[in-house]
Amino acid sequence: MSGTWRLFQLQKADTRLTELDKALRALRADQQHRQLLQEALTALEGSETTLRQSKKELREMEHEESTLRARARMLEDKLYSGRISNPKELSGYQDELQAVQTRLDALEDTMLSRMEELEGLEEEHQGLVTRADQARRDHDERQQALDQKIASLEDESSSLRQRRNEQASGIEPGLLKRYSDLLVRKNGVAVAKITRQTCGGCGMNLTDHKIQEAGREGLTFCSTCSRILYLEG
Numbered sequence: 001m002s003g004t005w006r007l008f009q010l011q012k013a014d015t016r017l018t019e020l021d022k023a024l025r026a027l028r029a030d031q032q033h034r035q036l037l038q039e040a041l042t043a044l045e046g047s048e049t050t051l052r053q054s055k056k057e058l059r060e061m062e063h064e065e066s067t068l069r070a071r072a073r074m075l076e077d078k079l080y081s082g083r084i085s086n087p088k089e090l091s092g093y094q095d096e097l098q099a100v101q102t103r104l105d106a107l108e109d110t111m112l113s114r115m116e117e118l119e120g121l122e123e124e125h126q127g128l129v130t131r132a133d134q135a136r137r138d139h140d141e142r143q144q145a146l147d148q149k150i151a152s153l154e155d156e157s158s159s160l161r162q163r164r165n166e167q168a169s170g171i172e173p174g175l176l177k178r179y180s181d182l183l184v185r186k187n188g189v190a191v192a193k194i195t196r197q198t199c200g201g202c203g204m205n206l207t208d209h210k211i212q213e214a215g216r217e218g219l220t221f222c223s224t225c226s227r228i229l230y231l232e233g
């Protein structure tokens with residue numbers, strides 16, 4: 001087999017290896033499903049905090065309510081027991097009972113609206129729980145698909161790399177060096193296949209003479225892009 005043919009086989013392997021590296025980088029960087037899950041979990045956490053706070057406030061109000069009710073009952077007992085005859089003392093208790101009842105009325109109004117609010121929060125929270133569950137499932141599914149794809153590309157890449165290195169070891173070192181230098185300089189394409197009388201590297205038309213030259217032993221370079229020309233057949 002000619003040196004150019006060997007180089008072209010190497011080029012095919014290198015081109016595919018570059019594609020595989022690029023694809024693997026993109027797959028490993030695929031974070032969208034992680035972000036979506038993170039967003040869902042953050043929203044859920046926020047809602048849990050709000051819900052906890054809201055329940056705590058309601059419990060505090062319930063506690064205040066029962067304290068006020070006990071105080072009101074005590075005041076009523078005093079007022080209607082008939083044991084207190086001092087008008088000043090009586091009016092003091094009446095004023096306090098009035099104040100306690102006013103506070104109770106306001107507190108009950110607040111509690112009622114807080115309970116409605118809590119119902120809304122609980123409904124919203126339930127929605128966020130469902131959303132987080134879904135995001136978790138989507139994430140796991142996506143991650144599993146990504147892991148499979150990554151593993152398969154890694155397999156292909158490692159066996160191709162091994163084959164490529166075996167191919168390279170069969171090429172004369174000087175030739176291999178020219179190839180490697182060109183590969184770096186020419187954006188990953190050192191050997192260009194001739195297709196319809198044009199250079200596969202730069203797309204320029206080639207003269208008949210150039211094409212004939214490429215069909216012989218030894219290296220032929222494209223006069224436009226300087227890549228090694230490969231003529232099939």
Ligand SMILES: [Zn+2]
Nearest residue numbers: 199202222225
């Ligand atoms: Zn060219």
